[in-house]
Amino acid sequence: MSSASLLVELFVEELPPKALKKLGDAFAGVLRDQLAAQGLVEPGAVLTPYASPRRLAAHITHVAERAADKAVSQKLMPVAVGLDASGQPTPALLKRLGALGADASAVPGLKRAMDGKAEALFYESTAKGATLAEGLQKALAEAIAKLPIPKVMSYQLESGCELPGWSSVSFVRPAHGLVALHGDAVVPVEALGLKAGRETHGHRFEAAVDPVVLRDANSYALQLQEEGAVIASFEARRAEIARQLAAAAVKVGGGSVPIEDEALLDEVTALVERPNVLVCSFEREFLEVPQECLILTMKANQKYFPLLDASGKLTNRFLVVSNISPDDASAVIGGNERVVRPRLADAKFFFDQDRKKSLASRVESLGKVVYHNKLGTQGERVERVMRIARGIAERLGDATLAAHATQAAQLAKADLVTDMVGEFPELQGIMGRYYAQHDGLDASVADAIEDHYKPRFAGDELPRNTVGLVVALADKLETLVGMFGIGNLPTGDRDPFALRRHALGVIRMLIEKDLPLGLDALLQDTAAQFSGIAGFESSRATGELQDFILDRLAGSLREQGASAQEVEAVLAPRPQRLGEVPKLLAAVRAFAALPAAAALAAANKRIGNILKKAPEADAHVSELLLQEPAEKALHAAMAQVVPAANAQFEAGDYTASLQTLAALREPVDAFFDGVMVNAEQADLRLNRLGLLMSLHAAMNRVAQLERLAV
Numbered sequence: 001m002s003s004a005s006l007l008v009e010l011f012v013e014e015l016p017p018k019a020l021k022k023l024g025d026a027f028a029g030v031l032r033d034q035l036a037a038q039g040l041v042e043p044g045a046v047l048t049p050y051a052s053p054r055r056l057a058a059h060i061t062h063v064a065e066r067a068a069d070k071a072v073s074q075k076l077m078p079v080a081v082g083l084d085a086s087g088q089p090t091p092a093l094l095k096r097l098g099a100l101g102a103d104a105s106a107v108p109g110l111k112r113a114m115d116g117k118a119e120a121l122f123y124e125s126t127a128k129g130a131t132l133a134e135g136l137q138k139a140l141a142e143a144i145a146k147l148p149i150p151k152v153m154s155y156q157l158e159s160g161c162e163l164p165g166w167s168s169v170s171f172v173r174p175a176h177g178l179v180a181l182h183g184d185a186v187v188p189v190e191a192l193g194l195k196a197g198r199e200t201h202g203h204r205f206e207a208a209v210d211p212v213v214l215r216d217a218n219s220y221a222l223q224l225q226e227e228g229a230v231i232a233s234f235e236a237r238r239a240e241i242a243r244q245l246a247a248a249a250v251k252v253g254g255g256s257v258p259i260e261d262e263a264l265l266d267e268v269t270a271l272v273e274r275p276n277v278l279v280c281s282f283e284r285e286f287l288e289v290p291q292e293c294l295i296l297t298m299k300a301n302q303k304y305f306p307l308l309d310a311s312g313k314l315t316n317r318f319l320v321v322s323n324i325s326p327d328d329a330s331a332v333i334g335g336n337e338r339v340v341r342p343r344l345a346d347a348k349f350f351f352d353q354d355r356k357k358s359l360a361s362r363v364e365s366l367g368k369v370v371y372h373n374k375l376g377t378q379g380e381r382v383e384r385v386m387r388i389a390r391g392i393a394e395r396l397g398d399a400t401l402a403a404h405a406t407q408a409a410q411l412a413k414a415d416l417v418t419d420m421v422g423e424f425p426e427l428q429g430i431m432g433r434y435y436a437q438h439d440g441l442d443a444s445v446a447d448a449i450e451d452h453y454k455p456r457f458a459g460d461e462l463p464r465n466t467v468g469l470v471v472a473l474a475d476k477l478e479t480l481v482g483m484f485g486i487g488n489l490p491t492g493d494r495d496p497f498a499l500r501r502h503a504l505g506v507i508r509m510l511i512e513k514d515l516p517l518g519l520d521a522l523l524q525d526t527a528a529q530f531s532g533i534a535g536f537e538s539s540r541a542t543g544e545l546q547d548f549i550l551d552r553l554a555g556s557l558r559e560q561g562a563s564a565q566e567v568e569a570v571l572a573p574r575p576q577r578l579g580e581v582p583k584l585l586a587a588v589r590a591f592a593a594l595p596a597a598a599a600l601a602a603a604n605k606r607i608g609n610i611l612k613k614a615p616e617a618d619a620h621v622s623e624l625l626l627q628e629p630a631e632k633a634l635h636a637a638m639a640q641v642v643p644a645a646n647a648q649f650e651a652g653d654y655t656a657s658l659q660t661l662a663a664l665r666e667p668v669d670a671f672f673d674g675v676m677v678n679a680e681q682a683d684l685r686l687n688r689l690g691l692l693m694s695l696h697a698a699m700n701r702v703a704q705l706e707r708l709a710v
Contacts, residue, residue, distance in 0.1 A: 024051025067129030202228020255310030
C-alpha cells in the first residue's frame, strides 16, 4: 500500500478569534484520530494543525491510500441453535449466513468456540480495508460535527455548489472552499456543500496570486507563505508576533518591553494572517491617568500591546499588530493613534470626574444597588462586611487595626458607583485605591480597598497588609455564609457567585498567614449578621458551609501531594485553626513512617469499633479493678507517655506528640493479646472500656490515626 502526506483545509470566512486555536486543534485532532481508527494512518505519522483567521487545516504524514484488510470473526449463534441433531444447518443459521453474503457451503468452515457456558458458531472472513476517499469522508464529517463551535451560523449555499437535497448548511462561519490532497492527488470528498480540490486563497490584499493552486500536500505552508502572504500555522504566527514585538521594543529603546499577556497574544494571532508590528504613540498628558486604566482600554478595546519602561511603568508608546505591510506605514500608524486617542480621553475624563467626589460620599449610593433579591442591596452588604471585619480585627489586633479595617470595609465597594468602574468593571478595587489615596486616607486603608478582592484566582497573591487581610476575609465570609444561608449553593459546574474560589481564598488566608481564628467561630459570628433575613438558615450557613470549606481544603492538600489517608486523618477531627493543618499533616506523615505506625493505627481502628458498640463507656479508670498484667502494664505506660504527649501537643509540637505515643505499641498489642475487654463482670468491662476510651482520646488529639489503617 502506498502512503503519502495528507492535507485537508476548510477555507471559511473570519473565524471567532478567541476560539480559533481550540477549533484548529480540535479539527486536526479528530481528523487524525478518525483516520487512525480506520487503519489509514501509519505508525510514526506526524500531525500538524493549521489555523488562521480564514482557514482550518491539518497535515498528516504517512497516510495510506487504502487500509490493510482485516480478519473478522463474527459470532452467529449457539451450536444448539445453528445445527440440528444430525449436524445439518438450521434455517436460522442459513438465514444469518445469507445476511452476511454466504450460503450453506460456508457451514463446514464455521469455527466452534466456547462463549460463556455454551459452544457457539463463528463466521470468519476478511474485511476489505477502507479506501482513503471512504475513510476521509467519514473522518471529515466527524471532525466537523465535533468542533467546539461557540455559536453555529446557518447560511445559504453558493450558487452552483448545491448538492442533492442541500439548500443551506450550519457551521461556525460560511465555508467557501475545501482542499483534500494525498500527495499531489485530490481526494474526492465533500463537506458543507463543497467538493474537494487543490485551490485555496491567501491574504485578502497582499497575496501574490489568487487562487493559490497547491502542488501537493507538503507544499501547503510554504506556498501559502510565498504566494498567499499567509502564515498558516497558529504557533508559527504567534512566535513571529512575539519576535516582532520584542524587536520593536528594543528599537524604541530605554529598556522598553511589551506588556506580557498570553491571552492577548493568542487573540491577536487569531486576528491576523501576516503580522506586521508597528510602533505608535499617544500624548504624554494621558499618563496622568492610572496606568491600569490606559492599559486596559488599549488591550481590551484595541488589542494593542502597551510598552512599559524598565521599572514597569507605562510609557506613551504602544505596539500595533497590523495585518498589512505597506511600504509606507505612516497612514496605518496615524490611523491607530487617532483611534486610541478618544479612548484615552474618555479614561482621563472619567478619572477627573470621579475625583470630584470622595469615596465616602459615594457609600450612600450603594443602597440603591441591588446585591441579591434575598440578601438586599450593596449598602446592606457593606454594613455586614463592616461588622464582620471589625470583629476579626478586634481578635487579631488593637483599636487602630479595628478602626482601619472598619473604614476600609465601608469604602471597599464605593468605587462600584464611579464612572471609571462603570465603564471598566475589571478595575474595581484598583480605582478604589487610587481614589482613597486622592482623598488622603491612610495607606493601609487604600491598599486594603484594592486587596480585599484577593486572592482572585489560583496562585494569586494575598492582601499586602493586615487591614487588607481582615477585609478580604470578611468580604469572602459574608458571601459564603449569605449564599449558603439562603440555599444558593454551587452545583456541578455551576458556581455563579464563585463560592469555591471564595472558600479557597479563606483557606489560603487562614493557613498561609497562620491566623489565630477558629473556623466555626468565624462562621457563627458571620451568620449572626444575617439575623432577620427571611429564608436564611444558620445551620446551612455554618454546618454545611464548614463541610464545604473542609472539602475544598482536602482537595487542595491532595493536589499538593498529600495522600487521601493522610488528609482524612488530619481533617476527620474537623480542626478549627486551619493554620495548624500543615503542621498536623507533617506530624501524621512523620508518624506514618515509624515502625509502630501500622500496628497503632490498626489498634486505634479496633478501639474505635469497640467503643461504637459501648455507648455506656466513659473515660474513668479505677486501678483497683485492673486485674490482668497486660491491662496494668498498659495503664502504667499511659501514665508515663500520655502526659508527655499532651504537653508536646499543647506546645504545638505535634510531630513529637505522635512519636511519643508510638511507645505504646507494645503494651497495646499485649493488651489485646491478653485481655478480654467485654468481660462478663460489668465493673471490669466498664473499667476496660474506660481505659480504651482514655487511650483513644489521647491517640486522636493530633489526627484520627485509624484513617491510616490499611
